[in-house]
Amino acid sequence: MITSNNLLAKIGIYSFLIIGVLLSIAPFYWMFVGSTLQSGEIFHLPPKLLPGTNLAENFQSLSESIGITKVFFNSMFIALTYTVVSTLISAMAGYAFAKFRFKGGNGLFFIILCSLMIPSQVTLIPLFEMMVSFNWLNTYQAIILPGLAAPFAIFLMKQNMKAVPDSIIEASRVEGAGEFRIFFSIILPMTRPALAAVAIFQFMGQWNSLLWPLITLNSKEMFTLPVALSSLIGMARIDYGQVMLGTTLATIPIIIFFLLLQKHFISGILGGSVKE
């Protein structure tokens, strides 16, 4: 009896999990297929489950409507620059907070913790006014700069920097290494997994971000992928083949990063909640 009960439980758990997986994955598959279909075919019932032949045409019309190559470049350039600089800044700050005792340190860290709780929406209007007065609307820096010092990333780096033994830093100082040298050639290599986790997190956040770019970008030339996609949806006649290819292109880079670095993705998320 016990074994048959076990078998039932096993079947139960597996079918629950597999249905869950199918529901999670199916929209992706359908989106990929949709990017190769004509607008009308996407709404064909029963649905077309195999790729069609319209991929090149969809790309062509996506180039004409939103200039997909430039848009893709904008998104990639912004996300990569943002990721590199913000990861470096948060690593430096995290290092200072974790490994130095200095006047005002606790107070500053407390301010950073507080800003973790403030919804970013509250900064939108003053930031927009600021961008107008700097004449920065429709520029890369308008998208990149405001979020560069990310409290969550600083917090995460501080937690990880704590694990670096003080003795290593002390020994390097005795040997005459300067503070920057210690940071760049000893601390950074030691905390590579944390850096990867933060970098992924920052990249994903910037790549997927819609609201702030939507506010600051209004010339097609400068659109990021999410803004360009939302402009496609706003058109009077929506070409869904195009839209599906656009969403596919917005998704593929992240999927590739995720599949290559999935351990770091997950540790980045866990860094904020439970300590492993």
Added chain:
Amino acid sequence: MGKVEIKTNAPINYQLKTRKKWLTPKRAPYVFIAPAIILMLIFTVYPVLSSFILSFQEVRGIEKTFVGFSNYTRLFQDPVFYKSLLNTFQLLIIQVPIMVSLALLIAVGLHSSMVKGRTLFRIAFFMPAITALIAASIVFMILLDEHFGLVNYFLSLFGIEGIKWLTSPFWAKASVILVMTWRWTGYNMVIFLAGLQNIPSDLYEAASIDGAGKVKQFFWITIPQLKPVFIFTVVMSTIGTLQLFDEPFILTAGGPNNATTTITLYLYETGFKYFEFGYASAIAYVLVLITAIISWIQMKLVGDDDK
């Protein structure tokens, strides 16, 4: 910055002449935090304060006049604002429990010793959490089309016809909940899974020696042990839902008849469609207040846990 780097790039110099370094260990932390702090002062602290002042002003073009509390009193008489508050809380109260319990169930299933291929399952469940909210919203917008959408097609195979997913107030909310649940369940599941892995296994061994069955163990060991993880996921999801924007913006544009207008969507429209900066700042500060209250409750809950 530039000058500092030139000095440190010449380490040999240091070793030959034991010259005094400019960047002493005493000064170093200030240099290391400087970029973050300067950026935060300009792009976070200043806007947060400025927004507070704006919420007491009326902005016409470049002219700003102080109007006291009138933005706030106007808020309390604004039916659309009430609607957006109500919508946000309705979405929150329904979506968060559904998602959190689903995430917990999946995590428990994956954690069970019977399941093989945990990593693969975890990857698959996590996939939705990496997609852009806007991409997810667009795909679901097409899937949920009333006449030609796949979802209604599948439902019609079971005799359920023509649900107005995006055009009836009730179903529009359900659609937003559906997309949010699809996007975030795996994310929370991963957090629960890590929490489960942190529960010492001797607790379970002791319980089964005492004759407690699986269900009893779940309620007497798993749930209490996961309390901090629960609080974390619920609070994060709550704060996230308070800031909900992308999904209703794409799926329904807040419609039909404001049934899916959220606080942030209303803030966006007030600020950037009607350019009422003062009024929009007041909305933002109500959001800050609500978030602060929820964070405070969280701290209370976690604090009790330590006793």
